Amino acid sequence: MPRYKALYKKELADFAGVSSNTLRGWLNKDSFVDLEKIGYKKESVVLTPVVVKFMCEKYCITIDE
Numbered sequence: 001m002p003r004y005k006a007l008y009k010k011e012l013a014d015f016a017g018v019s020s021n022t023l024r025g026w027l028n029k030d031s032f033v034d035l036e037k038i039g040y041k042k043e044s045v046v047l048t049p050v051v052v053k054f055m056c057e058k059y060c061i062t063i064d065e
Contacts (some may be wrong), residue, residue, distance in 0.1 A: 002063060004049040004056065012047060016061045031058060 007015075013023040027035065028042065031054070040051045047055070055061060 002056075004053040004063070006046050006049055007052050007063075008046055009044075012052060012055060012061070015063050016055075016059060026055070026059060 009023055009027075010020050013020045016023060018026075027040070032040075035051060035054065038050045038054060039048055044051075052063075056063060
């Protein structure tokens with residue numbers, strides 16, 4: 001099981017192979033309510049490990065250490 005760590009939005013976008021704008025779209029779309037429940041704030045620059053895990057599982061993102 002991978003260990004998730006806090007990442008900048010740009011870092012997660014790079015791991016996902018998408019632009020920062022695309023990642024922001026994902027963060028602000030249909031999963032926004034679920035993300036808010038786990039502590040995500042739109043103005044956050046750094047994503048918490050919990051949010052990173054949620055996004056990786058939802059969008060099948062693999063984080064290479």
